[in-house]
């Protein structure tokens with residue numbers, strides 16, 4: 436059975452953007468089990484696919500195949516409260532081929548560098564000033580929290596943006612479970628040990644690994660802040676921060692730490708990765724704000740990694756209704 440029939444069409448935005456002729460050919464190839472030859476290029480020519488289209492179809496199919504075998508927790512039901520009406524969904528393949536993940540690269544082609552990175556047996560520690568510190572493996576996480584899917588805007592400080600469906604659950608639900616103590620004022624998100632991103636790049640001495648980000652306890656309690664284990668209806672591909680990451684959609688993307696090893700409740704504001712390296716350029720709050728230029732570029736507009744179209748940047752990335760009150764003081 437062709438995999439495109441196994442899910443409702445809204446869960447396959449990448450496919451919807453794929454030209455129908457390419458999709459049709461891809462489906463045929465998949466059905467006949469000829470994908471390997473397609474990748475090798477021989478069949479692509481025979482089928483009349485351009486090299487680029489064949490490559491794109493093959494890459495997307497590979498991602499989906501891995502994901503499909505992945506997890507009993509996917510796909511999760513879409514939470515219809517989180518609508519994004521003014522812009523299109525970003526093409527899945529485009530989003531998964533343009534990533535920031537400094538443990539692996541200072542460039543965007545992370546997808547090709549994560550192949551040998553083994554994330555099996557991953558554990559997430561939730562610790563610090565909480566009454567019930569807990570370590571979750573990914574199976575326990577899925578059993579402990581009902582996953583839902585939310586369509587969110589996502590905006591990098593570098594001006595690129597995307598609109599993608601994330602799967603996971605509100606951070607607040609994790610907090611309710613581990614029970615932060617009165618002294619917990621900040622939540623610290625610690626990514627995996629960067630030395631495990633082997634064979635990729637040499638870190639410079641100025642980089643304060645591991646990657647650390649943090650929120651105030653009030654920000655962390657906001658319903659929008661999400662612990663994310665999936666994207667486009669399947670488990671996160673490694674380049675998107677598998678197997679578990681944070682998503683804070685009203686802040687610039689660097690606040691949304693990837694591949695988390697530890698979430699820690701602390702009493703004072705932790706030093707975080709980018710503000711430590713370049714304090715003049717990256718502040719702790721990092722709320723999306725078109726009126727506040729980065730010292731080296733304007734933030735008034737942004738461009739979509741799928742369509743490349745430019746549009747106005749929205750204050751709080753379009754989430755002002757839900758979060759502006761956090762910053763009233």
Ligand SMILES: Nc1nc2c(c(=O)[nH]1)N[C@H]1C(S)=C(S)[C@@H](COP(=O)(O)O)O[C@H]1N2
Nearest residue numbers: 534535536537591626646675688689691693
């Ligand atoms: N551990 C870690 N988390 C990280 C980063 C990183 O380099 N390392 N980059 C951040 C930045 S700058 C952005 S824009 C987003 C990118 O997420 P994406 O590649 O899934 O779109 O991840 C954020 N989280």
Ligand SMILES: [Mo]
Nearest residue numbers: 591592688689
């Ligand atoms: Mo970013």
